[in-house]
Amino acid sequence: xxxxxxxxxxxxxxxxxxxxxxxxxxxxxxxxxxxxxxxxxxxxxxxxxxxxxxxxxxxxxxxxxxxxxxxxxxxxxxxxxxxxxxxxxxxxxxxxxxxxxxxxxxxxxxxxxxxxxxxxxxxxxxxxxxxxxxxxxxxxxxxxxxxxxxxxxxxxxxxxxxxxxxxxxxxxxxxxxxxxxxxxxxxxxxxxxxxxxxxxxxxxxxxxxxxxxxxxxxxx
Numbered sequence: 196x197x198x199x200x201x202x203x204x205x206x207x208x209x210x211x212x213x214x215x216x217x218x219x220x221x222x223x224x225x226x227x228x229x230x231x232x233x234x235x236x237x238x239x240x241x242x243x244x245x246x247x248x249x250x251x252x253x254x255x256x257x258x259x260x261x262x263x264x265x266x267x268x269x270x271x272x273x274x275x276x277x278x279x280x281x282x283x284x285x286x287x288x289x290x291x292x293x294x295x296x297x298x299x300x301x302x303x304x305x306x307x308x309x310x311x312x313x314x315x316x317x318x319x320x321x322x323x324x325x326x327x328x329x330x331x332x333x334x335x336x337x338x339x340x341x342x343x344x345x346x347x348x349x350x351x352x353x354x355x356x357x358x359x360x361x362x363x364x365x366x367x368x369x370x371x372x373x374x375x376x377x378x379x380x381x382x383x384x385x386x387x388x389x390x391x392x393x394x395x396x397x398x399x400x401x402x403x404x405x406x407x408x409x410x411x412x413x414x415x
Contacts, residue, residue, distance in 0.1 A: 213284075216260035221245060222253045223285070229263060230282040230404055231336060231375055232343035233275035286404040289376075307383060316371050316397045318409060331365060332399075333357075333372045335385045344403050346373065347414040354381040361392055369395045376402030 217223060224243050228234060234242070240250040254274055257263045262281050263274050276282055293299050324330045325348045332349040334341045341351040352360050354374070364370060370389055374381035382398040389396035407413050 212260050213262070216256050216262060217288070219253065219256075221249070222257055225250070225253055225257065226262065226276070226281065226285045227375065229274060229276050230285055230402070231340040233273050234339070235271045235273050237271070239274065282404045283408070286402070286408065303378070307380070316399050318399065318401055318406065318411065321371060321399060322411060330369045330371050333364070333370055333385065334374075335372050335381045336374050340375070342415070344413045344415050346406060347412050349373070354385055357385055357388060364394065366394065369397070371397055371399055373399040373401065376400065376405065
């Protein structure tokens with residue numbers, strides 16, 4: 196009888212390629228960033244606080260595992276996720292870690308929960324309130340991420356520009372800010388700034404992948 200072992204060994208070896216490629220904090224952060232929008236190596240290096248050389252090496256590992264794709268235009272190389280399944284994989288990994296690792300809750304408590312803006316708005320309630328025109332939704336991510344996909348009806352005011360653009364926000368409406376997900380602090384800092392200027396503001400801690408996974412529309 197022919198042994199099944201060579202077949203199983205070959206399959207699990209291929210599965211392990213994904214595990215090896217993602218067994219790195221910097222590479223996980225790069226996947227998170229690319230879940231928002233395609234970016235050049237230089238932009239990814241800046242966002243992840245790495246050198247261009249290290250960023251390029253990490254991207255090559257992800258590319259070898261076929262998690263990302265690259266396109267060269269002139270002197271620049273732009274990377275993007277290979278497909279939407281990679282974003283779903285990263286989201287599933289994040290949710291599994293949140294469920295199994297108590298350290299994530301502890302770190303989140305230290306950096307987010309102890310701030311006054313910890314409370315987050317419910318996504319279903321937000322969708323209905325947006326339809327009724329009851330809230331202003333702010334996407335405080337960089338513009339290129341907003342253009343790649345955003346919550347329908349959301350306004351793009353990147354966190355770095357928020358203070359200089361407060362006059363664009365109606366003072367008589369509640370504001371809901373969101374960014375890249377529960378571990379992105381742009382929305383937390385945006386809500387703190389808005390509250391300090393007299394706005395009624397809360398945050399949505401969903402990422403666009405979370406929003407999409409729950410059957411919500413994403414606009415480009």
